[in-house]
Amino acid sequence: MNVTIVDYNSGNISSVINSFKEVAKNRVNIEVTSDLSKIKSSDKVVLPGQGSFKSCVDALNNISGLVDTLNEFAINNKKPLLGICVGLQMFADVGYEETETKGLGWIPGKVSKIDNQNGKYKLPHIGWNQINIVKDSKIFKDIENNSHMYFVHSYEFIPEDKNVISATTDYSSNIICSVEKENVFGTQFHPEKSDKIGLKIIDNFINL
Amino acid sequence: MLKNRIIPCLDVKNGRIVKGINFVDLKDAGDPVEQAKIYSDGGADEICFLDITASNENRNTIYNVVEKTSKKCFVPLTVGGGVRSVEDINKLLNCGADKVSINTAAVQNPEVVVESSKKFGSQCIVVAIDAKKNGDKWEIFTHGGRNNAGADAIEFAKKMEDFGAGELLVTSMDRDGTQVGYDIELMSKISSKVNIPVIASGGVGNLDHLVDGIKLGNASAVLAASIFHYGKHSVKEAKEYLDSKGIPVRI
Numbered sequence A: 001m002n003v004t005i006v007d008y009n010s011g012n013i014s015s016v017i018n019s020f021k022e023v024a025k026n027r028v029n030i031e032v033t034s035d036l037s038k039i040k041s042s043d044k045v046v047l048p049g050q051g052s053f054k055s056c057v058d059a060l061n062n063i064s065g066l067v068d069t070l071n072e073f074a075i076n077n078k079k080p081l082l083g084i085c086v087g088l089q090m091f092a093d094v095g096y097e098e099t100e101t102k103g104l105g106w107i108p109g110k111v112s113k114i115d116n117q118n119g120k121y122k123l124p125h126i127g128w129n130q131i132n133i134v135k136d137s138k139i140f141k142d143i144e145n146n147s148h149m150y151f152v153h154s155y156e157f158i159p160e161d162k163n164v165i166s167a168t169t170d171y172s173s174n175i176i177c178s179v180e181k182e183n184v185f186g187t188q189f190h191p192e193k194s195d196k197i198g199l200k201i202i203d204n205f206i207n208l
Numbered sequence B: 001m002l003k004n005r006i007i008p009c010l011d012v013k014n015g016r017i018v019k020g021i022n023f024v025d026l027k028d029a030g031d032p033v034e035q036a037k038i039y040s041d042g043g044a045d046e047i048c049f050l051d052i053t054a055s056n057e058n059r060n061t062i063y064n065v066v067e068k069t070s071k072k073c074f075v076p077l078t079v080g081g082g083v084r085s086v087e088d089i090n091k092l093l094n095c096g097a098d099k100v101s102i103n104t105a106a107v108q109n110p111e112v113v114v115e116s117s118k119k120f121g122s123q124c125i126v127v128a129i130d131a132k133k134n135g136d137k138w139e140i141f142t143h144g145g146r147n148n149a150g151a152d153a154i155e156f157a158k159k160m161e162d163f164g165a166g167e168l169l170v171t172s173m174d175r176d177g178t179q180v181g182y183d184i185e186l187m188s189k190i191s192s193k194v195n196i197p198v199i200a201s202g203g204v205g206n207l208d209h210l211v212d213g214i215k216l217g218n219a220s221a222v223l224a225a226s227i228f229h230y231g232k233h234s235v236k237e238a239k240e241y242l243d244s245k246g247i248p249v250r251i
Helices: A014-024 A036-041 A053-062 A066-076 A195-206 B032-041 B060-070 B086-095 B104-108 B111-120 B153-163 B184-193 B207-215 B235-244
Strands: A002-006 A029-033 A044-047 A081-084 A109-113 A125-133 A148-153 A155-159 A165-170 A174-181 A184-187 B005-013 B016-021 B024-030 B047-051 B077-080 B099-102 B125-134 B137-142 B147-152 B167-172 B198-201 B221-224
Touching (some): A002 A014, A002 A036, A014 A195, A014 B060, A014 B086, A029 A036, A036 A066, A044 A066, A044 A195, A053 A066, A066 A081, A125 A174, A155 A174, B005 B032, B005 B235, B016 B032, B024 B032, B032 B047, B032 B060, B047 B060, B060 B077, B060 B086, B077 B125, B086 B111, B099 B104, B104 B111, B104 B137, B104 B147, B125 B153, B137 B153, B147 B153, B167 B184, B184 B198, B184 B207, B207 B235
Parallel strands (some): A002 A044, A081 A184, B005 B047, B047 B077, B077 B099, B099 B125, B125 B167, B198 B221
Antiparallel strands (some): A109 A155, A125 A148, A125 A165, A165 A174, A174 A184, B005 B016, B125 B137, B137 B147
């Protein structure tokens, strides 16, 4: 099996690579590439993302044909794709970080700044927070409710259809931190930095 | 609920852990990769490496340490010391650091903070402020505490937030290595001035100091070196103690 981590200059993806390789050992081949044919032929795709919504969308668009290839992979061919952090946020129609920017539009909704209640809550939301699992997501197999995950973000994805939400976390408000829509999965938190329990989520994705 | 973080810090020199008293008199306390793994297995919320003499010496050893650590530890790894440029940050991130802390360069050339937070995202840019009390204010120091930059630490903290820092690592130089506790006044003043998380550092000698850093200093995270790596306390003990004092921690 081939799992491809999309390398589209979206910032630091070393930790994502290290964690997938740790989990995959020798049983699964982990590719790190922006090569369109390799993405097309892979079994699963991971879409990481760091920095701003806009910078990630721009970086995707800078690689000719990449968005079309991802659309074909996830939407037409319905193969499993995991978005992490801004990788998840880009599933939305639109994001409002820096400036209004069009997303991939895979899950209707928007990405806006977390309400910090007039400075009462620090942003970014950095650190370990518990997830409240609201739907049996395949990537949460053997993950206990209220497990701690590592977060670092200032923006949140708000999907229109609440049925896609698989977990939330409690900060200044109830933040949506994981989604599942058919073959498309996303986590706002960083499984690659969430210790053994995070690696289990990666393992679950690889084993889908 | 977001948990307060406990961050063991490893001061690294030439690829080995050291810990100074007031930034000098270094003692060797072991291998950083192995120690980082012990910490992450023991429940550390994050690991911090400070390449303390990197401003003057060959830095390649730290890249090697970061690379090895990031393949073994799956909690966030922050690396600082001698970070001068966007290219230095890029290199550390590529080696597997999740965040990079910038000290001297943030003072001398704050554009590095602006540029790097735009390029890599604020989430990976930590500005390390080394502050020393002078009268009723705190002045910032650079070059591992050797040079007085003269600027006011609290104003500088605010400026760094505006420039794009995602977090502030605030070290009291008066307290560092003394084990008499954080400079609570400094921590709480900076924490109330900025809307980004503050990591308290410098001076932890017992577990109550960690409690004070959070409860009185309003720090989001507490960093300590010697109490952990000389075996006085484990990270687990520290967390259980904080938990018993009503502080939310990840256990």
